[in-house]
Amino acid sequence: MGKLHSKIKHNTYKYRTEGYLEENSSVKVVQEYKPAHTDAVSSVTALNSAICVSGGKDKMVVAYNWKSGDILKKFKGHEGEITKVACVLGSNQFFSASRDKTAIMWEFNGNLQPAQQFPGHDMVVTGLAVNPDSSQICTGSRDNTLCLWDVSTGECLQKVTISRNLVTHLCWIPREPLILQTSEDKIIRIWDSRGLQVAHRFPIKQHIQTYCDVSPDGYNCISCSSGFEGEGCEATLWDLRQTRSKICEYKGHFQTVTSCVFLPIELIPTPAIATSSFDSKVKIWNRDTGACLFTLPLDGSGPLTSLAVCDLSFLLCASFNSGIHLLKINNIKGLQMQEVANF
Template structure:
């Protein structure tokens, strides 16, 4: 069954203004727009910025844990590899860097270089042995993390990669989801590095993807303007088709994720300076968190304790608590 929610009137009734904690404001941790964000551990995020730095920050205590320098252009994506206690970042400088954050020397470990244009997607498998990267040069590359060597590299015409996400171990640790500017969602088999599935093309560019914890569903976010496009779509991996759409944003949806605190909720961030929370099963918009003056919201991640963090172009990073019973969002810290 295909479900779709337009409901502008309904959404306006549940649009909650955030309650701000008076002690929430701290000094900005990045000196330029924040371009990407991800979880690192409980209460800790990693972020990248146009200031060319990667930052690990504990938003619960308000402390900077680490700041890494080395890229010479804007950071595009950041991820965390827990088993090997490392952070990976990719950049418009066409490189991927691996950083150590454990031990006395929390420094640069190695660089992965094979792409000819900006690297726009990176992901690691569950045992942290392989890295997969994608670029606007139409290529996807599989790496051996320990040696830093490229294992396989694949090129598909017009496949300008926008995001990559490895499937969870509990489902199929061989599969990787990938979105593209050619408007397609692809699933790669990491063993052969061949496309295992290609889903029907959308009418707008796909900007991001995330995978449900059971591996049965993939969500994608899409570009758009003036309420055209600007959507999130949920795909059934087994049936290989779209099963739900989430409408309400008025500009490009920059990122999406299944909420870590509730498998039935989806979070989306948008260039319309808002974050929305959706019911996965009904497609209803349950909450809207707007940040006036923030410009585009560039990314979002969530933790298991009913919080999400979103990165913005002009207002740093917001850590927000969600009351799922009342659909009220409260700013806990801005940094």
Template structure:
């Protein structure tokens, strides 16, 4: 069980840490509450990836080579899996089979199950670090991407690679599989966002190349939109782009982060608003109105280092991974008069 620590932060400390280049007025911005549940950090190094599993439970993968399932309501580590030779880059969870998936710099993907120390399967074939993974809706196939320029499709039950495709300079950074769909979206260090047909693993469309490396991507449940986030520095780049998958064009740019945007997701709709969440190397998490591109609220975590990953629960609660300060849990609130807030509830 994690040790519960006390935490309070003065208003002066919090506001002095907030970015001033964004143009977001104070009424639209939010900082953390004075108190939150702070447990002893369970990872000994940077958290590279988080996945919201069920209310109160989060899966995380770390540079310390471990994969960990944690109950942040009680501060209990439910299970730790060790077995990768190098850092874990991405994690995912299969709800039907209760199986955990982890990608690593050791070029493998491992499948884990509860109450088992050793991996159920180890998927090998990528020639460089595996940087991305995503499951299809019926949890039968897994798509992985790598810095070896390739995507691979795997049969989860047999562990065999059924399809693969490599494109020159396609150093994959992220993959998302469309809900109940054959469509996949990928982002890449070649600055492109691509739509793939999973039946053939061929590219069906490439969006216009961006100015900066694309670091993350997501696809909306209705398959109408995808988003991608950009590398950058000093406010240049550092945006998230909303793409229309029907017209194959840019709809909006979400601009306000001051450094690389490391992750972006579509959140569940709340109060009839379509939402997007982003995290950045500028130590902030932001929630945006998808359709107006307005930043509804944001929170800065002083000392966190880059915020590496974000995942959403059905009620809008967010899990965020950080480079220095472990995993953070936020509640997103829609208040009276159309006010919005982010409140940090836990850290471990």
């Protein structure tokens, strides 16, 4: 953090500002933009095709133009570290959760004050999901509870507690009134938002489940796990349709896997997912075979905390020590992924 706006670092390829890889070059230029945060970044998501939203240990929520490297707005309202940020892609609204036990709604085109607040948990809020029309959010906490909220009024519509259900992540399933949830009790649950009741439980895993994501078609989901020295440290693909069974596992990280996302089908000919880990590596996997297609080490970044797809060719990766990394995926001459900017 605290890097100069114009600082550039070198590695193995060269990146030109128009976004193409320059062939036969031994130099890679990573553009260093003004840092979005002054401390570790815990979560990042794409608001639209040019703007991302992130939250960090500095208690700030930041809207950033990742294409130009400009900080657009900083939102201050939480009294504790930001744990999650979430939104519906293309919306004007986005949400943040915090160690201060609350969630907040912000409006990008509004002022810098909270547009709505959602207090009600007794411990840190660690899960945050938004329904497709942004009319409801679901929050989860280390207090073993899930809360369903009306966005317009801030009213808590439902609150459910399950013993030992220390929520780690929440994700709304597209086109369904269903919410996917991972937990420290190693169980992945599907909740029906219409009564906030458990609709399905996947077979229990061997390690804490840290994160989850749902494919855009709503047919599959992935979860990832904690671990150490290669034990655990995997991602798992599940069927969300009739069988709801395990399809494939992705093993190759050496520390806790913190984030997993489906990659756009237009980007790579074969269906693929990406994962990030405390081992400072981002990996791309063949979704169907489990083969690792590419590994990108982000040396010096410290633990990686969050991934977000920001358009058909770029990923955002948040880190403990070096802000947010912009990663370009290229499949013109064999799959490549490289860091092209940092902020």
